[in-house]
Amino acid sequence: MTPPVFAHGNLRLYLLALLQERPRHGYELIQALAERFGGTYSPSAGTIYPRLSKLEEEGLVSKSTDGRKTVYEITAAGSAELDSRRHELDAIEDDLTDSVRRLADGVRAEVNDAMRSLRAELASAAREAKRAATSASASGGGAASGGSTNPHVESSRAVHEADIVLNEFRQQLRTDLRTHAHRGLVNSESVSVLKARLAQVRADVLATLAASE
Incomplete structure (x- = not known):
């Protein structure tokens, strides 16, 4: 379904804007719209081609054949209409930017939830390791006289290192998402x-924990 930003007449205006950038065939227009909306909106051929035909009837676009492809190009009349309605196009662009921003925020929320879940599992494992290490120390079951490392201490250290890795991953991915979101x-x-x-990583980590029990 056409998203709210494309109220009556807005899609045809946006098509004119895309064609003013350069001539395109129908599939390229569909791709351009999908990219501009970050994949949240991808119109069907049944939505695009009737509007292109209407624009052609109104003399706002012309078409030519390039092999088996039909290429559409904006006319002088189409450019004039677009210029006269530039303020409407600017409003559509603002809404489009907001839509992509909301999508990026949703992705970050998904990442944060997944990371919190994995960190909670590791934190729980760390608490268990700390309690076990404290209990072992109290009962005289610390490191052997030969200098071998207490496995509970090693476990706690590994959890701390994993937490650092998770934080670095989260920060890097957030940066990557923001960079790509600005490009739609x-x-x-x-x-x-x-x-x-992330679900697979969590499953793999939990599998190694279960195997160590």
Whole structure:
């Protein structure tokens, strides 16, 4: 369904804006719209081509054939209409930017939730290791006389190192997401891949913990 930013007449105006940048065929217009909205909106051919035909009937665009592709180009009349409605286009662009920003915020929220869950598991393991180390020390079961390291101390140290790794990962990924969001490249597929990979990492870590029991 067409998103709210494309109220009546707004999609045709945005198509004119895309064609003013350069001539495009229909599929390129669909791709351009999907990229501008970070993958949150990808119109169908049944949405785009009727509007292009209407624009052609009104003399605002012209079309030519390039092999098997039909290329659309804005006309002087189309440019004139676009210039006269520039304030409307600016409003659409502002809404588009807000839409991409909301998507990026959603991705960051998903990352934060996943990281909090993994950190909670590691923190719980650290508390258990600390309690076990304290109990072992109280009962005289510390490091052996030969100088071997207490496994509970090693476990606590490993958890601390893992926490550092998680923080570094979170900061780097947030930077990457913000950079790509400004270019309109963050989409729902990115979120799905991220969630799947984080879930797999958590499962792998928990599997190593279970194997050590």
